Amino acid sequence: MPEWIFALVLMLGGIVALLMLGLPIVFAFIAVNIAGAWLFLGGDIGLMQMLRNMRSPAAQYSLAPIPLFVLMGEIMLHSGLAQRAIDAIDRLISRVPGRLSIVAVLSGTLFSSLSGSTIANAGVLGKSLYPQMKARGYHDSMAVGPILAVGGIAMLIPPSGLAVMLGSLASISINDLLIAGIVPAIMMAVLFLGYVMLRCRLDPSLAPIYETETMTLGERLRPVLVNVLPLALIFVCVVGSMFAGIATATESAALGVVATVIAAVIYRRFSLSMLVHSLKETLIFSAMILVIICTSGTFSQVLAFTGATQEISRLVVASGIGPLMLLLGMLAVLVFLGCFMDQVSMMMLTLPIFMPIVGAAGIDPLWFGVLVLIALEISLITPPFGLLLFVMQGVAGPKLRVTAVYKAVLPFLALEFLVMGLLILFPGLVSLLPELMK
């Protein structure tokens, strides 16, 4: 057996086996890295090299937005600013079928533009809206589905920690990737909204109309002006500074944190304990991701050193398969892996193999990056093991059956695939904003 095939089987097979066993992802990567370094990088010297390799992947200034974007979202969440924004949107929407589902989509999209965490997004919406929806007799398809679907938008729309990680691992411009995610995210939100409104119009029993507090237009609009618009300015500050080329992604993320702290102070929701709690939660998420990134250097190095990366790329190109089919194949692999794997592992496993293929086949890396983000977003709600499905079950408790969750997300999954299809057919939708930026 050629060495590169042995290396590929050992590294990829080993990772999948150890992950399925339940070993924490970082230790699964360390274990196969140790085996790979010992066998292919020269034994003792290979292990010394592996240790030295651990610093450079995480010690990159371009990765700084990961903790900063997360901190921004955590402050928003723990200061109660996010809840105030959701309440304001809740007051804005009047007596319509599927009212709370509409509120979920709108406030989820808003929160996505202020937080980089899909879990926080789904969690906060689930906690605040799901009990109300059940109390109002909403069917699970209209209660669970919109919350889960819109939860994943946080991955696409800036600030997105995982987009930063993808950009860094795949050597795609992080600024471009963050900006390019906006159009697909808006397309998704609009489709989710349209679907909810149409379904509830056709079958009002799914989300019964109920009487809301009678308010004048001014009373409805005031909370939006007071609690939502100022927060939208933070999004403008983060995205606008990147878009105008004034700041890098790292700087705009730091400015976003400062703007969020200022907002918390102005709304009198700032406290030291809130800040410490936000920092603690940020530390947990960021360290979890960064320590996995530390292991990415040796993993890629073993695959490259044994020739596995180049051979796969060469075989794929020599096979004569067109770029479109290659693209579809790679996305299919991601969607399949997403059924039982988390987003970080998926990126770590596939990008060292996919990116040389992308380069060799002449596929636009930015276009590919956005499609990968959508595939990752889809994987968040793909049965049976999509991460957000469990977040929702955790929020809703044992009364919510897992089969009901699966059924509820299916139409939204179809809509996400539709957006993916549209972006494949019309690549210009991805490059629209980055081109404008230039």
Place this chain on the structure above:
Amino acid sequence: MKTAIALYDLVVTALAVLSGIILALMTCAIAAESIRRGLGFGVFRGLIDFSEIGLFCIAILTAPWLLRRNAHLSINVFLERFSPPVRRGVQRLIDLIGLSCCAILCIWGTRVLMRSYQTQQMVFGDYVLMDWWLQWQIPLAALLMALTFAGRLLAPFHAQQGV
């Protein structure tokens, strides 16, 4: 034994607190620099180096604390489907693999640190740093994590022995 456990807890927590402080400082420094640069006052020399080393320290120094809290990302869906005796067996296997990995990281990490110290290697950036300043984190974190895994492996044994 109690003193040793208390010391272990103290070190693990102290490293996590240090990471939190680095994170807070990094956030303030990057934000201050963007504002300063926007106002035309130039950049903070060494900020990029500080942020890069900071990110590495956050990743490594927080890892033992995450492990103690069982907060490392893992895929438990299959593990949870096993019967309790099988699950216990698999959990011990996981702890054993984790212990082996951390022991190797600790031993080879210490060798890298020693060599770096003996040869007085330097890292050149905005400031010149000694390489060993950036090499102590992995062996220390690996040692603490090895102790965590070892503790988990020994815990049932101690329970059986009534210790």
